[in-house]
Amino acid sequence: MVESIPLETATELIDAAEDRAEEIDNPMVITVANSEGNLIAQHRMDGAWLASVNISRNKAYTAAALETSTHELAEASEPGNSLYGLQTTDEGRIVIFGGGYPLERDGEIVGTIGVSGGAVSQDRDVAEAGVDRWQELSE
Amino acid sequence: MVESIPLETATELIDAAEDRAEEIDNPMVITVANSEGNLIAQHRMDGAWLASVNISRNKAYTAAALETSTHELAEASEPGNSLYGLQTTDEGRIVIFGGGYPLERDGEIVGTIGVSGGAVSQDRDVAEAGVDRWQELSE
Amino acid sequence: MVESIPLETATELIDAAEDRAEEIDNPMVITVANSEGNLIAQHRMDGAWLASVNISRNKAYTAAALETSTHELAEASEPGNSLYGLQTTDEGRIVIFGGGYPLERDGEIVGTIGVSGGAVSQDRDVAEAGVDRWQELSE
Amino acid sequence: MVESIPLETATELIDAAEDRAEEIDNPMVITVANSEGNLIAQHRMDGAWLASVNISRNKAYTAAALETSTHELAEASEPGNSLYGLQTTDEGRIVIFGGGYPLERDGEIVGTIGVSGGAVSQDRDVAEAGVDRWQELSE
Numbered sequence: 031m032v033e034s035i036p037l038e039t040a041t042e043l044i045d046a047a048e049d050r051a052e053e054i055d056n057p058m059v060i061t062v063a064n065s066e067g068n069l070i071a072q073h074r075m076d077g078a079w080l081a082s083v084n085i086s087r088n089k090a091y092t093a094a095a096l097e098t099s100t101h102e103l104a105e106a107s108e109p110g111n112s113l114y115g116l117q118t119t120d121e122g123r124i125v126i127f128g129g130g131y132p133l134e135r136d137g138e139i140v141g142t143i144g145v146s147g148g149a150v151s152q153d154r155d156v157a158e159a160g161v162d163r164w165q166e167l168s169e
Numbered sequence: 170m171v172e173s174i175p176l177e178t179a180t181e182l183i184d185a186a187e188d189r190a191e192e193i194d195n196p197m198v199i200t201v202a203n204s205e206g207n208l209i210a211q212h213r214m215d216g217a218w219l220a221s222v223n224i225s226r227n228k229a230y231t232a233a234a235l236e237t238s239t240h241e242l243a244e245a246s247e248p249g250n251s252l253y254g255l256q257t258t259d260e261g262r263i264v265i266f267g268g269g270y271p272l273e274r275d276g277e278i279v280g281t282i283g284v285s286g287g288a289v290s291q292d293r294d295v296a297e298a299g300v301d302r303w304q305e306l307s308e
Numbered sequence: 309m310v311e312s313i314p315l316e317t318a319t320e321l322i323d324a325a326e327d328r329a330e331e332i333d334n335p336m337v338i339t340v341a342n343s344e345g346n347l348i349a350q351h352r353m354d355g356a357w358l359a360s361v362n363i364s365r366n367k368a369y370t371a372a373a374l375e376t377s378t379h380e381l382a383e384a385s386e387p388g389n390s391l392y393g394l395q396t397t398d399e400g401r402i403v404i405f406g407g408g409y410p411l412e413r414d415g416e417i418v419g420t421i422g423v424s425g426g427a428v429s430q431d432r433d434v435a436e437a438g439v440d441r442w443q444e445l446s447e
Numbered sequence: 448m449v450e451s452i453p454l455e456t457a458t459e460l461i462d463a464a465e466d467r468a469e470e471i472d473n474p475m476v477i478t479v480a481n482s483e484g485n486l487i488a489q490h491r492m493d494g495a496w497l498a499s500v501n502i503s504r505n506k507a508y509t510a511a512a513l514e515t516s517t518h519e520l521a522e523a524s525e526p527g528n529s530l531y532g533l534q535t536t537d538e539g540r541i542v543i544f545g546g547g548y549p550l551e552r553d554g555e556i557v558g559t560i561g562v563s564g565g566a567v568s569q570d571r572d573v574a575e576a577g578v579d580r581w582q583e584l585s586e
Contacts, residue, residue, distance in 0.1 A: 350489045
């Protein structure tokens with residue numbers, strides 16, 4: 031059994047992220063996945079980039095598969111650093127820039143959110159709106 | 170030109186399909202895609218099979234890529250018939266059993282819906298609830 | 309968090325399956341996976357077929373992804389039947405012949421076992437030795 | 448001729464690596480492969496990252512496929528150096544950071560070990576425990 035996030039909660043997180051994406055006027059693709067990185071729900075906002083369909087899904091996958099926020103992976107993966115080459119491992123699913131975040135309950139990762147569609151700072155901003163909503167719901 | 174369906178409409182179709190899935194007590198994965206077969210929205214209902222994540226997405230893809238309902242492909246793909254072997258073409262994305270349907274406007278395919286999670290008859294039943302909702306919205 | 313099977317238990321199941329494989333004098337590849345079909349442990353017995361590395365892994369994946377024993381999928385997937393074409397969906401990971409089994413606890417699938425290396429009847433025999441061991445450990 | 452390592456030896460190397468992983472309190476995925484890079488045995492320790500399943504397997508593959516320790520590949524693969532781009536060749540299986548090692552007998556590579564799950568320095572530390580065990584067994 032996978033302890034996961036109910037679909038209803040997943041779509042609430044996506045709604046919160048979509049609201050933020052509308053505020054900053056940048057359509058995004060938003061994915062919520064379970065703790066094994068498999069999809070629970072994914073929405074592509076009208077006008078969001080096609081590439082973001084895979085990128086948001088893979089950000090959610092990466093946050094589960096390496097149990098980290100994806101922006102934490104960038105520096106170590108640069109040429110000359112210890113994980114240089116990380117982004118081409120694991121069948122091309124590892125994303126090493128920001129926008130993927132774990133969702134935790136009692137210190138355990140029970141799901142993840144991945145957002146793609148704008149500058150990385152915008153992706154992170156929108157994903158964090160989903161993470162914030164998760165924390166409100168968890169209180 | 171790629172015709173598409175707004176995300177808001179896509180989630181309405183998914184809601185209608187989910188309602189039907191609950192009525193028949195069979196959790197499903199439901200995907201709505203655009204006329205190029207690319208994802209607009211996908212929901213995995215709580216308890217739906219993992220394999221259905223890919224299969225529902227690929228049913229939606231197939232309905233767009235071959236401009237047909239997927240159950241129309243089964244017979245022609247059988248040994249001895251004209252399209253025998255179809256299901257292994259196109260990078261493994263072609264699904265030849267039921268549950269994928271085009272969504273039309275004025276005789277043009279503008280999107281598709283794909284459902285997976287039960288017996289094929291159930292997948293079709295649930296997908297058709299989404300198609301019915303599309304037709305209501307189009308009137 | 310994935311409620312899964314500890315590695316120690318997984319290797320006990322593999323040991324039981326290996327014992328049976330030795331009894332019938334047929335080297336096998338044996339995989340134990342978690343409830344999302346991801347690997348916990350895999351052993352290739354000396355002399356087992358190379359193809360069985362992927363096949364045993366995919367039998368374990370299939371048992372998780374469709375929540376079934378893989379031999380249950382054969383009939384429905386034959387030409388003319390409802391799931392004809394199933395075996396080429398889901399990125400080629402679906403195996404529709406015997407040797408993959410769910411491992412249950414309190415009615416929930418918490419893992420799977422997949423065996424490949426001989427005739428299907430032998431694969432099933434060896435996998436069932438692993439399932440039997442699971443049931444003994446669960447008592 | 449494909450040289451290989453008996454399954455029994457492979458699991459001994461994995462045991463030695465697991466012992467070291469427990470000492471440094473970092474769960475790892477450990478793979479032993481034959482001289483063609485194909486799996487003999489793989490264990491995912493409880494709590495090890497999902498991504499490490501593929502990465503450890505591919506470190507073992509790379510050590511066989513290029514007949515080298517994977518950490519030897521990093522520098523040459525950096526921009527401006529002779530093998531820049533190496534990591535995206537060979538269907539995404541090449542890993543260019545540390546944790547994959549050849550296992551030699553009489554100067555011939557007869558197998559490999561790949562470890563993933565922590566910082567690269569930890570992966571190497573744990574993999575080297577497996578290599579050390581190999582050398583003890585070979586004496």
